[in-house]
Amino acid sequence: MARPITTAILFAFANLMAVAVANVGAAGRTPEPFPKAQAPQSGYVGTETCVGCHDNYDTTLTPTKHGFKGNERTPMAQKGCESCHGPGAAHADDPEKVKPVQFPKVAADVANAQCQSCHNRGEHALWDGSQHENRNVKCVDCHSVHSSEGATLMRAKTQQLTCARCHQAITNKQQRFNHMPVREGALTCSSCHNVHGSVNVKLLRTGTTVDQSCTSCHTEKRGPFLWEHAPVVDSCTTCHDSHGSNNERMLQAKLPFLCQRCHVTSRHPPTVYEGFTLQNSQNANKLFGKSCANCHQQVHGSNHPNGKFFLR
Ligand code: HEC
Ligand code: HEC
Ligand code: HEC
Ligand code: HEC
Ligand code: HEC
Ligand code: HEC
Ligand code: HEC
Ligand code: HEC
Ligand code: HEC
Ligand code: HEC
Structure with missing residues (x-):
């Protein structure tokens, strides 16, 4: 849970470092030299040449994992700017005519x-x-x-x-x-x-079905249950919106209407309007608060021997 927050803090720290590094540069101290390992390969000119014209582009990388410093042995450090922008000799010779890889513009x-x-x-x-x-x-x-x-x-x-x-x-x-x-x-x-x-x-990261993705975190809903509820087996998204909704528990519709999408008749009138009178507290229950879920508390499935109706 705390991970994204930690990452954010780390990142804020990295930003501070970036500022710190930039300040060091401004104060006139020698910036970290570029690695000497840049093998002269045909078409490549090396980072030093690039930053000769493109001031400070190297310092934007320094606080990130793409920074060359401390990574001298990596391909990134060896080809420097050109590990992403491609060989730049032709561009360095005639910047107006030849362009290196321009990420926003190329296919x-x-x-x-x-x-x-x-x-x-x-x-x-x-x-x-x-x-x-x-x-x-x-x-x-x-x-x-x-x-x-x-x-x-x-x-x-x-x-x-x-x-x-x-x-x-x-x-x-x-x-x-x-x-x-x-x-x-x-x-x-x-x-x-x-x-x-x-x-x-x-x-999705986990699960070949949406249900498996959901139950990778909500394990208590995974089942199998003694008494399964068909739509739960089918997909959690039958009743819940994966990202959010304006109903309690991110339900696709308000109770009791959610249930009534499928249950139109039953031994007790499932439709609140059917035979509904205010005096009948049982029926009133179907409308207020958690509605159907007041009694049918185990809508995700039940392991109780008498759980057929998801009442327990
Ligand atoms: C649709 C947006 C999106 C696109 C497109 C995308 N990424 Fe990412 N990338 C992300 C997000 C979000 C994360 C953070 C994932 C996490 O929580 O670790 C990430 C993380 C990463 C990471 C760090 C995680 C790791 O693998 O160590 C690398 C590296 C990365 N992306 C490279 C790439 C590359 C290369 C491409 C293109 C081939 C690419 N990304 C395309 C959104 C994107
Ligand atoms: C002699 C100076 C010079 C050198 C050396 C040089 N560039 Fe350039 N670069 C320019 C100029 C000038 C432009 C702008 C050209 C234009 O807008 O028509 C440019 C444009 C670019 C662009 C495109 C920017 C945009 O507008 O999208 C990139 C990317 C780039 N250079 C990267 C590099 C890399 C990487 C190196 C080293 C391999 C390098 N440059 C070496 C002068 C140079
Ligand atoms: C020459 C090799 C190389 C190339 C090319 C390269 N990367 Fe990376 N990238 C790395 C290395 C090494 C790391 C650090 C990996 C680590 O620490 O696990 C990294 C890390 C990242 C991360 C994770 C940063 C973080 O803070 O976790 C992202 C995102 C990323 N690269 C995106 C890109 C994108 C987008 C491109 C193309 C524009 C690209 N990389 C090109 C080598 C490369
Ligand atoms: C890890 C890959 C990577 C490395 C290494 C890298 N660049 Fe870039 N460069 C990019 C990407 C991607 C863009 C597109 C803008 C962005 O995503 O920030 C870009 C954009 C640019 C631009 C165009 C202007 C702009 O901001 O859009 C220039 C100029 C440039 N880079 C020069 C350099 C120089 C000089 C170096 C070496 C010090 C370098 N780049 C190293 C990936 C890289
Ligand atoms: C530049 C636009 C763009 C960005 C930014 C982007 N996406 Fe997408 N995404 C698309 C497109 C286009 C599709 C394909 C949609 C389709 O086929 O209907 C897609 C598809 C998806 C799908 C799969 C949908 C499916 O029908 O299978 C998911 C999940 C997704 N994106 C998540 C993300 C997440 C999370 C991010 C942010 C980290 C993100 N996307 C950022 C353009 C983008
Ligand atoms: C990566 C882990 C993860 C996955 C995957 C996941 N959830 Fe959650 N879910 C959470 C967390 C964390 C909460 C917030 C719990 C809290 O606030 O007590 C939550 C909250 C909920 C809530 C609201 C609970 C409440 O008390 O209001 C519902 C409903 C829910 N998830 C359903 C789903 C469904 C359906 C899926 C699959 C589409 C799913 N979840 C996938 C982690 C996950
Ligand atoms: C038949 C409709 C339906 C289906 C399908 C369904 N749920 Fe629910 N779910 C509900 C209702 C109704 C509630 C609210 C119950 C309450 O308030 O007592 C709920 C509440 C929740 C909650 C929060 C309260 C709790 O019990 O922890 C989570 C988490 C949850 N569902 C996850 C899931 C997952 C995961 C799936 C798929 C495996 C799923 N649901 C499938 C109807 C459904
Ligand atoms: C708790 C898990 C979870 C989180 C967090 C989550 N998603 Fe999803 N997402 C799903 C599931 C499950 C589906 C597939 C079922 C569905 O369409 O509802 C999905 C579907 C999608 C789709 C495809 C929608 C379509 O209509 O085909 C996109 C795009 C998407 N998510 C983007 C995002 C973005 C952007 C975020 C962050 C704001 C995000 N998701 C966060 C679980 C999640
Ligand atoms: C997408 C359709 C759908 C939704 C929405 C739905 N159900 Fe069901 N429900 C079913 C199906 C299909 C059965 C299995 C019926 C059977 O076996 O005869 C079932 C069975 C039941 C049973 C057991 C009935 C029996 O005879 O075994 C109860 C109780 C029940 N559902 C209550 C609810 C409640 C409460 C809700 C709302 C939270 C709800 N259902 C939402 C489709 C749905
Ligand atoms: C006051 C408690 C209570 C409320 C509220 C309630 N039920 Fe029931 N329900 C029961 C009981 C008890 C049974 C078992 C009936 C039996 O054994 O004959 C049952 C049985 C069921 C059955 C299966 C039997 C059949 O006749 O098909 C379904 C489906 C059902 N209820 C749906 C709903 C729906 C939908 C709602 C909300 C509109 C709801 N219930 C509200 C108590 C309740």
Whole structure:
């Protein structure tokens, strides 16, 4: 739970460091020298040449994990700027005519291939063919390398704001009366989704079904139960909205209407209007407060021998 907060604090710290580093530069102290290991390869000119014209671009990297300092042996340090922007000799000779890789301008697959040259395993193994890749979303639509505002090089301050650019309707559900605690920081979008690709539906991190995703956290709802409730087995989203709704417990509809979508007749009139009189306290129960759930407390399934009607 505390993880995103910790990350935020760490990031705030990283920002302070960035300021600190910039100040050191301004005070005239020699900045950390670039690693000498830059093997002269055809087409490459090395970081020192790039920063000769592009002042301070190196310092934007320093506070991030892309910083060269301390990473002298990594490919990043060895090719420096050119590990992302590609060989830059021709550009350095004639900057007006030849451009290195300009991430916002080039095609998505070209831009992404630069990043994938290093990030292609684990969490990222399924990028190719993923919903985002298919729709030409770029790494840099969500991440910024030189001027990120959030943790993990997020382009905007939070994940939610980053996603909002394209998924406004979903992120707006955070403003609803009941919502997954993303706004509060207890969860992030990536608690449930791996936006870099997944074998599961809807880029879900866990579970080949939505139910398995939900019960990976809400384990007590996993079952199997002695008495199963058909819609629960089918999908949690039959009754709950995954992101938020204006009803209690993120329900898709208010009680009793939620139940009445399916239960139109039963031994006791399930429709509150049917034979409903104010004097009849049993019926009144069906309308007020937790409504049907006052009596049917185990709507997710019951393990009680007499739990057929989910009353216990
Ligand atoms: C001789 C000076 C010089 C050197 C050396 C140089 N650049 Fe440039 N670079 C420029 C100029 C000038 C522009 C702007 C060109 C324009 O707007 O037409 C530019 C543009 C760029 C852009 C595109 C910026 C945009 O507008 O989107 C990138 C990216 C870039 N350079 C990266 C690099 C990298 C990486 C290196 C080292 C391999 C490098 N440059 C070396 C002068 C230089
Ligand atoms: C880890 C990959 C990576 C490295 C390393 C990197 N860049 Fe960039 N660069 C980017 C991306 C991505 C962008 C697009 C803007 C953004 O996302 O911040 C960019 C944008 C730029 C621009 C265009 C202006 C702008 O802000 O949009 C220039 C110029 C530039 N980089 C120069 C450099 C120089 C000089 C270095 C080496 C000190 C360097 N870059 C190292 C990924 C990288
Ligand atoms: C030359 C290799 C290399 C390239 C190219 C590269 N990266 Fe990285 N990147 C790294 C390394 C190394 C780390 C640090 C990994 C770690 O600490 O686990 C990293 C970390 C990151 C992180 C995590 C930062 C954090 O704070 O946790 C993000 C996001 C990222 N890279 C995005 C990108 C994007 C976007 C591009 C393309 C514009 C890119 N990278 C290109 C090597 C690379
Ligand atoms: C739709 C938005 C989005 C896109 C597109 C995206 N990312 Fe990410 N990325 C995220 C989010 C959100 C996280 C934070 C995940 C977490 O909680 O660790 C993240 C985390 C990362 C990390 C750090 C986690 C790790 O693997 O160690 C790296 C590296 C990274 N992304 C690289 C990339 C690269 C490379 C691409 C393009 C191939 C890319 N991302 C495309 C949203 C995005
Ligand atoms: C630049 C736009 C863009 C950004 C930013 C973006 N997405 Fe997406 N996302 C898309 C597109 C386009 C699709 C494909 C939609 C489709 O096929 O209907 C998609 C699909 C998805 C899907 C799968 C939907 C499905 O039907 O399977 C999920 C989940 C998702 N995005 C989550 C996120 C999250 C979480 C973030 C923020 C970390 C994010 N996206 C940021 C454009 C974006
Ligand atoms: C508690 C888990 C959870 C969290 C947190 C979460 N999602 Fe989802 N998301 C789901 C599930 C489950 C689905 C698939 C079922 C559905 O469409 O309701 C889904 C579906 C989606 C879709 C596809 C919608 C469609 O109509 O196909 C997008 C886009 C999406 N989520 C984006 C986001 C964004 C952006 C965030 C962060 C603000 C986020 N999600 C946070 C569980 C989650
Ligand atoms: C990554 C873990 C995680 C996943 C996956 C997850 N949840 Fe949650 N859920 C939480 C947390 C944390 C809360 C907030 C609990 C609290 O405030 O007591 C919560 C709250 C809820 C609530 C409101 C509970 C209340 O007391 O108001 C409901 C309903 C709920 N989740 C249903 C679902 C459904 C349906 C899914 C699948 C679409 C799902 N959850 C997936 C972690 C998760
Ligand atoms: C038939 C409709 C229905 C389905 C399907 C359903 N729920 Fe619920 N759920 C409810 C109702 C109604 C409540 C409120 C009960 C109350 O207020 O006593 C609730 C409450 C919750 C709560 C918060 C209170 C608690 O009991 O912890 C969580 C968490 C939850 N559901 C998770 C899930 C998960 C996970 C699934 C899928 C495995 C699921 N629900 C499927 C109707 C449903
Ligand atoms: C999406 C449709 C759907 C929704 C919504 C739904 N149910 Fe059900 N319910 C079913 C189905 C299907 C059965 C199994 C009926 C059967 O076996 O004859 C069932 C069975 C039951 C039973 C046991 C009946 C029996 O004869 O075994 C009870 C009690 C019940 N539901 C109560 C509720 C309550 C209370 C709600 C609202 C919180 C609710 N249901 C919401 C579809 C639904
Ligand atoms: C005052 C308590 C109470 C309330 C409120 C209540 N029920 Fe029931 N319900 C019961 C009892 C007790 C049974 C078992 C009846 C039996 O054994 O004949 C039952 C049985 C059922 C059954 C299964 C039997 C059948 O006839 O199909 C369904 C479905 C059902 N209720 C749905 C609902 C719905 C929907 C609501 C809300 C509109 C609701 N109930 C409100 C007490 C209640």
